[in-house]
Amino acid sequence: MKFIHAADIHLDSPLSGLTAYPNAPVDLLRTATRRAFSRLVDEAIEEAVSFVIIAGDLYDGAWKDFNTGIFFCGEMGRLHRAGIPLYLLHGNHDAESEMTKKLLLPDNVQVFGSRQATTFHLEDLGVALHGHSFRTASITENLAAGYPDPIAGVLNIGVLHTALEGNAAHANYAPCSMSDLAARDYDYWALGHVHEYAILRENPWVVFPGNLQGRHVRECGPRGAVMVTADEGGVRRVERLLVDVLRWEVVEVDASMARTMDEVVRAVGEALEDVLDNHEGYPIALRIRLTGQTPAHGELFGRETQLRAEVLAQAAAVGEDRLWIEKIRVETTSPFAGERLRARADAVADLAVLLDSAPNDSELLEAMAKELRILVDRAPPELRQLMPELDSIRSGELENLIREVTPGLVAHIMTNS
Incomplete structure (x- = not known):
């Protein structure tokens, strides 16, 4: 038996950081999450998996219109025709309270409840899936503690959207520890929320598949889901399944x-x-x-x-x-700046001394902010978008900006003098 474990798809979430630049791949940026999801469905059909799990954040939040939901239903129709069910858990981004629009989903899509943990017992496969969707975006209680006992004699899979312990880069939703997961005595934990791929443990298996498609420069490298192979003896293999575009x-x-x-x-x-x-x-x-x-x-x-x-x-x-x-x-x-500056006794050396002291000179900072703000206010919006440093000038926060600029400015003047 094979199944796919995916999470954090953030369907129709835009890729950020390139759209302001000429010749950016606009169509690819706009549709990347959809294309990655379609590739995931392609893999599920080609490998004839028994089912697919999505462990939270299928959506990035409330739909702008119904097109996101229509696209998802179309992809689920493809799985339905291939006889593949999908088990969907909602996370913080697509929590019940966040979704203002909904569509009736195809019959092959089963959704974990948000009031209490839900169990889907797949008797023909010898599998039990346990999961608890987010009712609101900011779930701060330990949901794992309320998951049911395992069903004897079957493969028990826990589906959970959580930061787990030690993931400070992610909001601490549904917090729990590794010992909390192990205490449920399940065979596999299909986690979501953390966007980096990680196999944290193998007995039981505790896996973050990472998100399906990197959306900005903080999500570098290959992205995708995992393909899990199991038999009557338990989970045998967990392989990364790359579907990013x-x-x-x-x-x-x-x-x-x-x-x-x-x-x-x-x-x-x-x-x-x-x-x-x-x-x-x-x-x-x-x-x-x-x-x-x-x-x-x-x-x-x-x-x-x-x-x-x-x-x-x-x-x-x-x-x-x-x-x-x-x-x-x-x-x-x-x-060369240090030794060459010490050997000089001219305006460049005087400028370096002035700039070194500037971050602590409130009167000078106020005067500079006043003059620079006039220039910044005249700058076109696209320039402000490309140069976040201009926001520091507008807000009058010049200290760090001066510290960053000083070495390069002095070196530039020395190079050309």
């Missing part, structure tokens, strides 16, 4: 050996080729981090537009329409 990556490029901006750009081009080799066939959205102590640091400062154009040209040259640049972060440092 676009991947996100953060690429660090060490620029320490580069002397000029051109050499930095060539290093980026080489890194882009490596990325393509590691994700053969997949479109990739990239954030690039330039790091290292480099003589090119001063030349990079203030030339973000030129640098981005150069990197986009590299991506176009090697990417075969598969690479999109989400953002370029310049995190390089100058290897």
Whole structure:
């Protein structure tokens, strides 16, 4: 027997971080979660699985219109014609209280109740599925403690949407511990809510499949579900099932050996080729981090537009329409600024001293904020979207911005003086 365990599909949730840029794959960004879900259904039909489990957050929240629900019903129709049931648990994003629109689902879709734990006993397969959907978005009690005892002589599967213990990056909904899960004496725990794939334990099996499709740069790498193989003796194998259609990556490029901006750009081009080799066939959205102590640091400062154009040209040259640049972060440092500054006694050295003290000078900060706010208020909305630093200026929070800008500004002036 095989079954698929998926979670955190967030159907029709948009991919963020690329739409503001020219030549972004708009259609792919808009439909990525749907395409990934269709690929999941393709795999279920091709492998003739016995059933599919979704452990929460099928939807990203209330539908904007009925099209999201109509799409899901269409995919369930495909499973229905193949004789495959789906067992659906609602999580925090698609909790009962969050969904303002609903459609009658096909007969092969069974939904876990939100008032108390529900058990579906699949006698022909020797399987019992136990689950408790979220009634409201912020469930803070330990739902696992209320799950029923296992049914003797069958494969018992617990379906739960939870942060579990130690997942500080995710909201602490339906909190529980590993010992709470083990105490239920089930064979497999099909978890959702944490978007990273993880097999946390094998006796019993405790598995997060991760989300189906990465939606932004914080969800990097391959994404999908898991295929579980079991027999009368229990779970035999858990394999990752990749169904994503676009991947996100953060690429660090060490620029320490580069002397000029051109050499930095060539290093980026080489890194882009490596990325393509590691994700053969997949479109990739990239954030690039330039790091290292480099003589090119001063030349990079203030030339973000030129640098981005150069990197986009590299991506176009090697990417075969598969690479999109989400953002370029310049995190390089100058290897010479300290010693060269100490050897100078001119306006550049005076400027460095002024900027070093600026974050603690309230009068100077107030004067700078007043002047800069005039420029920022005139900036077009698209520029403010591309440069979140402008929000710091508008709010008058200049201290950290000055600390970030000072080394690059001084290095740039020294490079050109």
